[in-house]
Amino acid sequence: MALTGVQIFKLLPKTNCKKCGFPTCLAFAMALAQAKVDLAKCPDVSEEAKKTLGEASAPPIRTFNLGTGEKAVKMGGETVLFRHDKKFFNPCALAVNIKDNSSDDELVKIATGVVSSEMDRVGQKLRVDAISVEYASGNVSQYEKAVKLVAEKAPDAALILNCKDAAAAESAVKAVAARKPLLYGAAAENAEAMAAIAKTHGVPLCACAQGLDALSALTEKLQGLGINDLVLDSGAKTAKEIIEHNTQIRRSALKKGFKPLGFPILNCVIRDGSAFEAAVATVSIAKYASIVVLSSIEKWKDLALFTLRQNIYTDPQVPMQVEQKIYKIGEPSAASPLMITTNFSLTYFIVSGEVENSKVPSRLAVMDSEGLSVLTAWAAGKFTAAKIAQFIKDSGIESEITHKELIIPGQVAILSGALEDKLEGWKIVVGPREANAIPTFLKTRAS
Amino acid sequence: MAYVVPKESYNGKVLNVDFGKGDKALVIGGENALPFLSFEGELPNRPVIACEIQDTPPTDWPETVRNVYKDVSGDPVTWAKYCQNDLKAKAIALRLVSTHPDRDNRSAEDAAKTIKDVLSAINVPLIILGSNHIEKDASVLVAAAEAASGYNCIIGKAQEGNYKTIVAAALAHNHKLIAMSELDINLAKQLNILITQMGFDKEKLITDPMCSALGYGLEYTYSVMERIRLAGLMQNDATMQPPILGDVGMYVWKVKETVASEADVAEWGPLEERGTAWEALTATAMLIAGTNLLIMRHPKAISIVEKTIAELT
Numbered sequence: 001m002a003l004t005g006v007q008i009f010k011l012l013p014k015t016n017c018k019k020c021g022f023p024t025c026l027a028f029a030m031a032l033a034q035a036k037v038d039l040a041k042c043p044d045v046s047e048e049a050k051k052t053l054g055e056a057s058a059p060p061i062r063t064f065n066l067g068t069g070e071k072a073v074k075m076g077g078e079t080v081l082f083r084h085d086k087k088f089f090n091p092c093a094l095a096v097n098i099k100d101n102s103s104d105d106e107l108v109k110i111a112t113g114v115v116s117s118e119m120d121r122v123g124q125k126l127r128v129d130a131i132s133v134e135y136a137s138g139n140v141s142q143y144e145k146a147v148k149l150v151a152e153k154a155p156d157a158a159l160i161l162n163c164k165d166a167a168a169a170e171s172a173v174k175a176v177a178a179r180k181p182l183l184y185g186a187a188a189e190n191a192e193a194m195a196a197i198a199k200t201h202g203v204p205l206c207a208c209a210q211g212l213d214a215l216s217a218l219t220e221k222l223q224g225l226g227i228n229d230l231v232l233d234s235g236a237k238t239a240k241e242i243i244e245h246n247t248q249i250r251r252s253a254l255k256k257g258f259k260p261l262g263f264p265i266l267n268c269v270i271r272d273g274s275a276f277e278a279a280v281a282t283v284s285i286a287k288y289a290s291i292v293v294l295s296s297i298e299k300w301k302d303l304a305l306f307t308l309r310q311n312i313y314t315d316p317q318v319p320m321q322v323e324q325k326i327y328k329i330g331e332p333s334a335a336s337p338l339m340i341t342t343n344f345s346l347t348y349f350i351v352s353g354e355v356e357n358s359k360v361p362s363r364l365a366v367m368d369s370e371g372l373s374v375l376t377a378w379a380a381g382k383f384t385a386a387k388i389a390q391f392i393k394d395s396g397i398e399s400e401i402t403h404k405e406l407i408i409p410g411q412v413a414i415l416s417g418a419l420e421d422k423l424e425g426w427k428i429v430v431g432p433r434e435a436n437a438i439p440t441f442l443k444t445r446a447s
Numbered sequence: 448m449a450y451v452v453p454k455e456s457y458n459g460k461v462l463n464v465d466f467g468k469g470d471k472a473l474v475i476g477g478e479n480a481l482p483f484l485s486f487e488g489e490l491p492n493r494p495v496i497a498c499e500i501q502d503t504p505p506t507d508w509p510e511t512v513r514n515v516y517k518d519v520s521g522d523p524v525t526w527a528k529y530c531q532n533d534l535k536a537k538a539i540a541l542r543l544v545s546t547h548p549d550r551d552n553r554s555a556e557d558a559a560k561t562i563k564d565v566l567s568a569i570n571v572p573l574i575i576l577g578s579n580h581i582e583k584d585a586s587v588l589v590a591a592a593e594a595a596s597g598y599n600c601i602i603g604k605a606q607e608g609n610y611k612t613i614v615a616a617a618l619a620h621n622h623k624l625i626a627m628s629e630l631d632i633n634l635a636k637q638l639n640i641l642i643t644q645m646g647f648d649k650e651k652l653i654t655d656p657m658c659s660a661l662g663y664g665l666e667y668t669y670s671v672m673e674r675i676r677l678a679g680l681m682q683n684d685a686t687m688q689p690p691i692l693g694d695v696g697m698y699v700w701k702v703k704e705t706v707a708s709e710a711d712v713a714e715w716g717p718l719e720e721r722g723t724a725w726e727a728l729t730a731t732a733m734l735i736a737g738t739n740l741l742i743m744r745h746p747k748a749i750s751i752v753e754k755t756i757a758e759l760t
Contacts, residue, residue, distance in 0.1 A: 082677070084670040119714065121662075216450040239758035243483050243735070251453040260448055275724050275747070279755040282731040286669075299716030303704065304724045307662040308732065314666050346664045353663075353702065436579075440549045 003053070005033040011049035012042065019043050060253045061262050064204060064229045066093050066130060066291065067158025068180050073129045075231070075264035075290040081250055084316050091313040092285055094305060095130035095160055095293045097270060100146035101137040107146055110297075111153035117302050122320055122345060126306035128157075128297050132184070133172075135163035140171055147172040151179060160184050160293070164208075166193035177201040182231060182291075184266070186222060188214065195225035204229035206266055211235060212248055216260035223260075230263045231291065239283045242267050246288040264290030274301055285309050319371030320345035326395055327352065330361030334400065337362045337442060339407040339431060340388060342369035342377045350435045358439035360446050363401070367391050374409045385418035392423060407431040454487040455480075459683035461676075461739070462650045463492070464690050466538075466601050466623050467572025473538060475653075475739040476690035481676060482737050483759045493760050494734055496741045496749050497574050498536035499696045500526045502553075502561045503545035509706045511722040512696075512745045523561055524568045531569045534749070540574035540742045541565055542697070546587045547578035555590035562594040574601040574742065576625075576694075581608040592616035601625060601740075603692075604655055607638060614645050625692055627655040630667050632674050632687075639686045652689040653740065660698040660705075661729040668693075672736035693733035696744035699726045727751040734759070 009029035020041040022028040031037040032053070039045060039053050063077035073093040080086045098110045110131060118127040131154055133147050143163065151159055159181035163169045169183055185206030186194035198205040205227050209215040215234050222230060234245040246265055252258035267284040269292055271277040277294060278301050284292045285308055294301075314320060321343050329352060330336075341351045343366050355362050367388065369377035377383035392398075392406065404426045408415060410433030419428045432441050460479040467473055473495050480488025502523050505513050513520070519529040523541060530536040543558045545551040566573060575591045577584030584604075589612055592602050603625025605613040610626070617624040626642055628634035635656050643649045656671045672691055679687040699705055704715065705722040715721055726748035730741050734756065743749050 082670075082673055083666070084674055212452075213450050216448070220448065239755060240483060240485070240760065243759065244486055247481075247484060248453055248486075251455075252450070256451070256453055258448065258450070258453075260450070273751075275720065275727060275751050276754055278724055279727050279731045279751050280758065282728050283735060283755070283759070286732055286735045298720070299714060300721035300724055301716075303715050303721065304661065304728050307704075308665070308728055311661065311666040311669070311732075316666070316670060346659075346667070349663045349702075356703075357701065437549075 003033065005030040008032050008053065011046075011052055013044045013046075015044065017044065059262075060257060061250075061264065062228065062230070063090075065180070066182055066204070068178070069156060071127070071129070071156045071158075073158060078250070078288070079254065081247075081254060083312065087315045087317070088313045090290070091309050092289050093129035093158065093291045094281075094297075094302075094309070095132045095158075095291055096128060096297045097132040097134055097162060097268070097293050097295055098150070099134045099136040100143045101139075102146070104149060107149050108153050111150045111157070113297050114154045114157045117297060119303065119306060121307060121310060122322065124310060126310065128302060130158035130160055130182075130291065132160035132162045132293050135161075135165055135168050135172075140165075140168045143168045144171045144175050147181075148175050151176045158182070160206075160291070164190055164194075166190055166197065169194065170197050173197055173201050173203060177203065180204070182206055184208070184231070185233060186218065188218060191218060191221055192225065195222050195227050199226050204231060206231040206233055207263075208233040209235060212245060212252075212261065216258075219260045219263065231266050232261065232263050233266045233268070236267060239280050242269070242280070242283050242289075243287050246284070250288045266291040266293065268293040270295040274298060277301075278304055281305055282308055286312055321368075321371040322348045322366055324366060324368035324391075326397055327364045327366060328361075329355045329364055330359070332361040332363050334402040336360075336401075337407055337445065338365060338397065338401060338403075338405065339363070340365040340367060340392075341409055342367055342372060342374050342383055344369065344371050344373045344377075347373050351438065354435045354438040355442065358442040360442040362442065363397070365392065365395065365397070365406075375411045378412045378415070383412065385415050385422050388415070388419060389422035392426075405429055409433070452486065455681075457488060457680040459680045459685075459688055461679060461690055462652075462688045464623055464651065464653060466574075466599055468597075468599050469570060471537075471571045472599070473572055479680065481680065482735055485760075490760070492739075494739050494741065494756055495537055496730075496743055496752060496756075497538035497540040498530040498534060498746075498749065499540045499542060499742050499744050500530060501542050501544050502558065503551060507544075508700055508744070509722065511705065511719050512700055515746060524564050527565045527569050531571050534746050536571060536749075538572045538574060539565075539569060540576060542576040542578070543587055543591065544578045546583055547580050548583060549580075550578065555586045558587045559590040559594035562591050566595060566598055572600065573598065574603070574625075576603055576742075579604070581606060585609040585612045588613045589616040592620045592622055595622065596620040599623070601653060603627065603653070605638075605642065607634070607641075610638065610642055611645065614642050614647050617651070618645075618647055623651045623653060625653045625655050626689075627657060630657045630659070630664070630671055632656070632671050632678070635671070635675060636678075636684075636686050639689065643686070649685065649689060653692050654687075654689045655692040655694060658694045658698045658729075658733065660695075660702045661725055661732070662704060663698070663702050665729060665732060669732055669736045672733065672738060676737035690739035691737050692740045692742070693730060693738035694742045695726060695730045695733060696742055699729050700744055723748040723751070727755075731755055
């Protein structure tokens with residue numbers, strides 16, 4: 001847990017030597033408490049102080065990557081229990097599990113499915129991040145072969161080696177060590193052997209136990225064996241266990257500074273019924289999992305889970321924005337209506353959805369208002385007559401349409417006079433105050 | 448280091464609200480811990496899913512969900528009976544969309560008759576919803592409250608612009624009331640205060656902080672709900688203790704992901720699975736954030752969420 005400036009001060013040499021660049025040890029301690037400076041600036045600090053301060057300054061949930069390269073997934077590093085308190089930083093990885101005794105065709109299908117899962121949504125590239133290969137065959141060479149095949153066909157995916165047999169794990173880890181697979185995992189009975197493999201090859205290790213008592217004891221043991229990049233599987237099976245265990249783990253790490261549980265969480269949510277599995281995955285994604293293991297990936301399911309993950313991990317303080325431009329809805333002709341709104345993603349989604357519902361082909365000019373909604377943007381001086389006029393002129397829309405009529409949101413009806421002054425030759429029409437009135441509004445005008 | 452279960456102590460409790468009558472009556476709320484955390488509190492009542500119907504054929508619903516009801520949705524009574532008897536719905540939410548001036552502009556008297564007909568055909572609890580037209584709802588819901596007198600229904604939604612008449616009607620005919628505000632915890636709190644200041648018992652209120660669909664503002668609804676729950680439980684804020692409503696179906700079944708055909712967006716996969724998953728996942732997220740009562744449309748989505756609730760409790 002974080003120390004106060006005074007607590008840190010007590011551990012410093014108290015010589016006021018100024019070598020750290022601060023006038024006094026107390027000033028240095030205060031800066032340390034705010035994480036503004038590195039302890040290494042003090043040349044005379046004792047080993048004991050280093051150890052205490054180092055532990056205190058370590059993040060409460062350890063941060064490291066699943067996989068390697070550009071598509072590696074950063075895990076851990078979370079600082080709050082509720083997203084509104086600050087934000088959730090590192091979106092969880094979605095993984096799909098496949099047994100090593102599946103046919104080569106099936107293995108290749110899963111691997112290529114993961115590769116082609118990438119989609120774009122509101123400017124973010126989203127994908128299934130990892131493949132978990134389960135040791136089900138009981139045959140060491142078959143396991144290694146399956147792991148290699150999947151690794152080769154999905155060259156950017158993170159790998160999870162779902163295997164508790166040390167011999168099979170050793171050969172598979174060796175085969176794909178450069179990909180830094182997550183070894184899943186270590187239990188009480190194989191802890192030493194698995195820790196040795198993880199240590200030799202420098203790969204992260206998942207600790208698997210039934211319940212949080214046993215899990216804490218296991219991670220302490222594994223850390224004692226020199227493994228620091230640990231992932232937690234508490235053995236949570238039901239959705240109830242998932243939400244309860246994950247909540248207790250996150251709270252222990254953040255509120256109690258309980259180090260044995262200060263690691264990312266893995267939940268296996270495999271269920272009969274893909275949609276049901278997605279619903280249970282929703283619980284994991286919302287409540288603190290860093291890796292969610294699924295039994296299947298389908299396009300519809302990927303889309304829904306990617307979107308949910310994106311929603312939960314959106315920064316509550318930074319509004320989602322869409323690109324400033326004039327969007328075509330339906331297939332507008334040169335005579336179709338032109339409407340304008342702001343670039344707050346929700347505003348855009350709702351307005352464009354209602355325009356679409358109207359079935360009246362239209363153009364929707366979306367103006368950069370730094371992600372503010374219409375009324376807020378107007379109040380903040382970002383959606384003013386002068387700025388709107390400038391945007392319309394610069395957009396070149398005048399040469400694309402045969403009319404000069406701009407529909408503005410009813411909330412900013414007050415702008416219509418000033419806009420007609422600034423946009424010479426244009427007629428300003430005041431549209432509805434609420435988006436849900438747009439279909440009627442457009443249909444009435446069209447008829 | 449020995450592991451100690453990190454329990455929160457909560458000062459407040461979500462209020463119990465019962466609705467319906469007889470052996471089919473339901474109770475929601477009553478928990479004194481965050482959603483599904485049974486290790487640190489009492490969670491006496493599981494969340495309820497009400498099946499949504501309308502007083503007019505659902506021409507505005509996308510085909511995926513419209514088709515499910517195509518043989519019964521011509522008449523609200525037949526539709527309600529189908530939900531109760533065939534789908535085993537625990538509650539029914541009847542939305543009086545035809546009263547909207549932009550739809551059929553049917554009268555309050557018409558709505559009252561529909562309510563009476565539906566109530567006499569079912570025995571599960573009924574939720575009566577207006578068309579979300581501020582002025583029209585005020586007259587429609589007053590007539591509906593009277594028509595449903597004695598049935599202990601939930602009526603709504605009372606909003607800032609029309610709450611006075613609707614609150615008075617709910618009070619006069621002894622119904623529970625949905626108070627809806629737009630995605631802002633302070634507005635939700637303020638509306639609850641205004642309503643209770645009229646002498647309406649806070650133990651008869653349900654808060655609707657406005658739902659949003661997955662991908663279309665779900666994160667706002669999610670966080671507003673979490674904050675309402677935390678205020679009610681941790682700070683014992685009495686104005687933030689009514690159960691929470693998630694009116695999921697109407698927000699989900701109009702977004703592109705539940706409407707666009709596979710021919711148009713091949714990369715999104717089959718429409719039916721996509722649409723039902725969209726509704727089921729939106730509803731599940733709402734439950735995790737604190738929703739006690741869900742209003743949903745697709746039977747497959749409802750059954751997935753029921754299964755999830757069973758696993759969560």
